[in-house]
Amino acid sequence: MFSNLTDKLESTFKKLRGHGKLSEKNIRDAMREVRQALLEADVNYKVAGSFVKSVEQKAVGAKVLRSIDPGQQVVKVVYDELVQLLGGKAAPLAPFDKQPVIFMIxxxxxxxxxxxxGKIALMAKRKKKKPLVVAADTQRPAAVKQLRVLADSISVEHFYVDGKGPEDICKLAVKHAQKNFIDVVIMDTAGRLHIDDELMAELEKIRQLTTPDEILLVADAMTGQDAVNVAREFHERLEVTGVVLSKLDGDARGGAALSIREVTGCPIKLASTGEKLGDLEPFHPDRLASRILGMGDIVSLVEKAQETVDLSEAERLQEKLLKSKFDFEDFLGQVNQLKKMGPLESVLGMVPGLGKQLKGIKFDEREIERMTAIIKSMTVQERRNPGMIDGSRRRRIAAGSGNSVQAVNQLLKQFFAMQKMFGNLGKKKLKGLPGGIMPF
Ligand SMILES: Nc1nc2c(ncn2[C@@H]2O[C@H](COP(=O)(O)OP(=O)(O)O)[C@@H](O)[C@H]2O)c(=O)[nH]1
Ligand SMILES: [Mg+2]
Known part of the structure; x- marks a missing residue:
């Protein structure tokens, strides 16, 4: 995510860091580069302009603390401004505290x-609430079916009345929800390729009939400034209560994310980071800012890890990892943990310092399956002591797992390299790395 922008900012700040003293000119030059980087990331030009101006003022005016590298102080000013630009504090969703809470999407x-x-329905379910998804996109039969399939996949009730228009369906859905102790009603409305009046009128009507607690606008982060303009128009007509940035897992340049709050004044509440229904996160301005600056996002990593990883087990693994005692038995456990956490790249990209090293490496799920097969063909003894796996053992493992000897060699090579890397890191700095994260 936003890797180009991150690279540009990193290289700009690199030039600033290590200076004993910064002149106004140093700062101005750097800010020119920052502005350029923002524009290249498709940030709204007004937003980019005022952002840089504000940083410049604060950075030039800032008392230079002797103990800190002035370049790092500028980075901090940029970070703080980014957080502000993204909305300051996280904006929470309406709580699920009445029956029913109504969401209009x-x-x-x-x-x-x-x-x-579907994602919000799953979120509600995980909070032990009873959701109802409402098919109010009746224009395309396929849309109704798509929602039904999603609802079925998570065993959530689906509401649709054949032959009725979207306004009636929503009204009936709310009635149904009131009668049936539904906690959260989520209405999936129709979209168009472009904003048009007819659609807006339909949405206004639904809003009026159902008085939603949240009107969430989904903005595709991949579409850059278009998403921002769309958000502004929807907000003008509907008084949207929150923006959801979708497709943040793709190679969005960052323009939409960085401009939408400032241009619309509407908080970003959620980030959608994948096609799977579990890929939804509360939007945290500080975390995204630190990710954009390439500082890594240790906070969400820890949270994510905590959700899925047993902590005492994680600590034990971290210990082993850093002491190079990590073995193939642990590896198998890790693969399973990682599968629960989502795509490897997204998890590993959050580890400070690792994002860069992993750049360009694609994690192929099939490759992982293959590694798993090879490891499963090892004896327990071999898994615990990979050093003992000699030539004849390699041949046996290869045959047993249906792979070539080269594949087995390759895996062992990677494994030892990784062990070494982590051994070194363990001696140095990665003490804060949550256990249970396997950098393969
Ligand atoms: N990669 C990625 N794909 C997404 C995300 N959200 C939706 N999609 C995909 O985008 C396409 C359109 O999504 P859909 O929910 O049908 O859009 P709608 O027309 O607004 O209802 C589908 O193929 C989804 O799987 C996301 O956060 N990340
Ligand atoms: Mg749809």
Whole structure:
């Protein structure tokens, strides 16, 4: 995510760091580069301009603390401004504290509305609430079906009345919810390729009939400034209560994320980071800012790890990892943990310092499956002492797992390299790395 922008900012700040003293000119030059980087990331030009101006003022005016590298102080000013630009504090969703809480999901066609509807339903379910998804996109029969399939996949009730229009369906859905002790109603509305009046009128009507607690606009982060303009228009007509940035897992340049709050004044509440229904996160301005600056996002990593990893087990693994005692038995456990956490790249990209090293490496899930097969063909003894796996053992393992000897060699080579890398890191700095994260 936003890797180009991150690279540009990193190289700009590198030039600033290590200076004993910074002149105003140093700062101005750096800010020119920052502005350029923002524009290249498709940030709204007004937003980029005022951002840089504000940073410049603060950086030039800042008392230079003797104990800190002035370049790092500028980085901190940029970080703080980024956090502000993204909305300052996290904006929470309406709590699920009445029966029913009503969510209206809107946005252009293809932005990710139906997917988000399913994601919020799953979120509600995980909080032990009873959700109801409502098919209010009746224009395309396929849309109704798509939502039904999603709902079925997570065993959530789906509401649709054949032959009725979206306004009636939503009204009936709320009635149904009131009668049936539903906690959260999520209405998946129709989209268009472009904003048009008819659609807006329909959405206004639904809003009026159901008085939603949240009107969430889904903005496709991949579409840059278009997403920002769309958000502004929806907000003007509907008074959207929150923006959801979707497809943040793709190679969005960052323009939408960085401009949308400032341009619309509407808080970003959620980040959608994949096609799977579990890929939804609360939006945290500070975390995204630190990720954009390439500082890594240790906070979400820890949280994510905590959700899925048994902590005492994680600590034990971290210990082993850093002492180079990590073995193939642990590896198998790790693969299973990682599968629960989501795509490897997204998890590993959050580890400070690792994001860079992993750049360009693609984690192929099939490759992982293959490694797993090879490890499963090892004896327990071999898994615990990979050093003992000699030539004849390699041949046996290869045959047993249906792989070539080269594949086995390759895995062992990677394994030892990794062990070494972590051994070194363990001696140095990665003490804070949450255990249970396997950098393969
Ligand atoms: N990679 C990625 N794909 C997404 C995300 N959200 C939705 N999609 C995909 O985008 C496409 C359109 O999503 P859909 O929910 O049908 O959009 P709608 O037309 O607004 O209802 C589908 O293929 C989804 O799987 C996301 O956060 N990341
Ligand atoms: Mg849809």
């Amino acid at each position: 809107c946005g252009l066609q293809g932005s990710g509305k139906t997917t988000l509807t």
